[in-house]
Amino acid sequence: MSNSEELIPLSGPDITDADRKAVAEVLAGRTLALGPRMVAFEEALAAYVGRREAIAVSSGTAGLHLAIRALGIGGLDIDGRDASAGADEVITTPFSFVASANCILFQNAVPKFVDIDPETLNINPELIEAAVNERTRAILPVDVFGLSADMTSISEIARKHDLKVIEDACEALGAECAGKPAGSFGDASVFAFYPNKQITTGEGGMIVTDDAELAARCRSMRNQGRAPDDRWLAHERLGFNYRMDEMSAALGLSQLGRIDEILAARAEVAGHYISELSEVPEIETLATPAGYRRSWFVFVVKVMGSVERDRVMDYMNGHGVQCRPYFTPIHLQPFYVERFGYAEGDFPVTEAVSRRTLALPFHNSMSGEKVRKIVEVLREALQST
Ligand SMILES: *Cc1c(COP(=O)(O)O)cnc(C)c1O
Numbered sequence: 001m002s003n004s005e006e007l008i009p010l011s012g013p014d015i016t017d018a019d020r021k022a023v024a025e026v027l028a029g030r031t032l033a034l035g036p037r038m039v040a041f042e043e044a045l046a047a048y049v050g051r052r053e054a055i056a057v058s059s060g061t062a063g064l065h066l067a068i069r070a071l072g073i074g075g076l077d078i079d080g081r082d083a084s085a086g087a088d089e090v091i092t093t094p095f096s097f098v099a100s101a102n103c104i105l106f107q108n109a110v111p112k113f114v115d116i117d118p119e120t121l122n123i124n125p126e127l128i129e130a131a132v133n134e135r136t137r138a139i140l141p142v143d144v145f146g147l148s149a150d151m152t153s154i155s156e157i158a159r160k161h162d163l164k165v166i167e168d169a170c171e172a173l174g175a176e177c178a179g180k181p182a183g184s185f186g187d188a189s190v191f192a193f194y195p196n197k198q199i200t201t202g203e204g205g206m207i208v209t210d211d212a213e214l215a216a217r218c219r220s221m222r223n224q225g226r227a228p229d230d231r232w233l234a235h236e237r238l239g240f241n242y243r244m245d246e247m248s249a250a251l252g253l254s255q256l257g258r259i260d261e262i263l264a265a266r267a268e269v270a271g272h273y274i275s276e277l278s279e280v281p282e283i284e285t286l287a288t289p290a291g292y293r294r295s296w297f298v299f300v301v302k303v304m305g306s307v308e309r310d311r312v313m314d315y316m317n318g319h320g321v322q323c324r325p326y327f328t329p330i331h332l333q334p335f336y337v338e339r340f341g342y343a344e345g346d347f348p349v350t351e352a353v354s355r356r357t358l359a360l361p362f363h364n365s366m367s368g369e370k371v372r373k374i375v376e377v378l379r380e381a382l383q384s385t
Pocket residue numbers: 059060061062096097099100142168170171192193194204205
């Protein structure tokens with residue numbers, strides 16, 4: 001493929017006429033915020049993951065922040081506890097998108113990183129108990145690349161040590177662990193609807209829980225701390241504007257209505273990749289362990305052996321195929337290094353994995369032909385490096 005041809009982007013939204021119509025209907029009306037679409041989207045998503053309550057918010061990051069705050073974690077919790085009371089700790093993974101650890105810092109709590117399993121790329125449950133101490137308040141596992149963390153083991157550890165669980169399911173709508181949906185495990189779980197996720201609202205997110213009181217606190221805090229009866233200027237606690245608007249909710253509701261179709265299309269694209277790449281010895285695709293259903297989010301491969309991932313990536317980016325390293329470890333992000341003094345070697349499995357992982361273009365409507373083209377460029381890249 002030559003440079004002159006169009007770049008194959010890393011991801012792309014899948015918007016149908018029905019989606020456009022749903023948004024246009026909102027714009028034709030008078031209620032653009034705090035309206036019936038938000039409530040309908042919440043009810044539909046709660047039903048989809050089998051939860052009693054869902055709270056739509058303006059992003060996945062906002063959802064994670066509210067969930068942690070509503071659970072009373074951190075120095076500035078909903079009861080106005082003093083920030084100097086000592087830092088709560090939340091156990092989480094360094095192999096994730098930075099928001100999953102940042103949301104802990106938002107509350108003046110401290111992320112306590114635990115290394116990952118080299119196969120699942122999720123937090124390694126066997127290492128969690130060694131990280132628990134008297135300041136530990138919660139575990140925040142992330143369902144990385146659409147594969148649920150080992151929520152059975154994590155829930156058991158949390159019960160044993162009386163810890164809360166916040167499931168970051170932002171990459172895993174439609175995934176399953178032990179026959180249950182991702183997002184159905186934590187005290188609170190959070191989904192995200194940025195355009196590269198399984199379904200999109202543009203920007204948006206959703207907290208789900210079975211705890212009605214927790215849900216009420218989240219609803220109040222997303223809406224400037226207003227009382228539940230929503231008297232316009234009655235603010236009973238410090239809140240935020242983390243609301244989801246009606247255009248976003250209408251889009252989300254429309255997309256959720258064809259979630260099975262979307263997940264099947266994504267699984268088909270992943271299937272094309274897996275079969276094409278089975279012939280490429282330097283590339284390993286991600287396995288899905290028994291007892292799990294992966295909901296394909298991004299298509300990440302591992303570049304094995306002595307091949308340098310960055311050179312492969314540069315070649316592909318220069319030859320019409322957009323690729324990205326996915327993820328750079330959170331503990332090695334500059335401000336984490338500065339604040340906590342982390343260094344190379346602190347989480348060796350995460351670091352080794354993140355040197356090899358590469359995200360290839362992936363979206364719902366990619367043809368088998370396009371996948372073959374991308375794999376062809378990948379083979380060229382491997383030969384030329
Ligand atoms: C996308 C994502 C988020 C945050 O979602 P936004 O809607 O972009 O704020 C959080 N955690 C993980 C693991 C994600 O992939």
